[in-house]
Amino acid sequence: MHIRPARTSDHDAIWRILQPVIRAGETYALDRNLTRAAALAYWFAPGNSVFVVQDGTDAVIGTYYLRANQQGGGRHVANCGYMVAPEAGGQGVARAMCGDSLGRAKARGFRAMQFNFVVSTNARAVGLWQACGFAIVGRIPLAFDHPSLGLVDALVMHRSI
């Protein structure tokens, strides 16, 4: 696996990863009908640094963004979002991205990383972030309307770096 900054030529590959996650609507608080343009605008929002993961054949199998979670007095805390290609699940891609993002965040001077909205039923993500050193520091009751489970809690997760 190789992780590098995203280029404009990665947009097709990134959309191929974002699309099924957004359409499923189970893990990100995004409109399930978001267009390609709107999804890419969200992923590449001003202030976001976007990275991609390539496998041994140079195929893009994951992507993440890194940004400051707040401005002003909150700008020392980073925030990231990660997505893995459907065919690349279970290979440690998310874990590799999280480790990479923590390293880059530290190098950029961030003191901590925060996830604002981890859907509590996304057990795989919650467990992985905990394995990566994140603690659950908040639980927002019924904050996410899951397409099949209905209203479920969202978690705020945090770790120092």
Added chain:
Amino acid sequence: MHIRPARTSDHDAIWRILQPVIRAGETYALDRNLTRAAALAYWFAPGNSVFVVQDGTDAVIGTYYLRANQQGGGRHVANCGYMVAPEAGGQGVARAMCGDSLGRAKARGFRAMQFNFVVSTNARAVGLWQACGFAIVGRIPLAFDHPSLGLVDALVMHRSI
């Protein structure tokens, strides 16, 4: 006190309220040097509904925004930010705005309201939100760099509506 939607002609009055709060840097995670244009762009961000409070002389003494805190599966939870003019502190303006915002949020179909980043040392705000029915559902350690107190916690607060 009278609360109504903001108009373009209120921009000067709103900036007069925002400016000292932003310059103080003690309660909002915003760049303390934010320009008037950037501050108004933040307050009137796409998706925000902005309101102002007028006193008996029609002077604008407070302002707040109401928006969805998340999109997609999180769009049933509202978010607000409130600011009170320096000379109007201690008159119940913030409490009136909070009550007004909860009513408007309910009328628009929101099921809950969430504050993402209440600076823990802002005891007046924390106490007021609790009096308005909000619970502390998260505490983000050292998430805010206070100009005089250094790194202090930020709180996530929530109530159903």
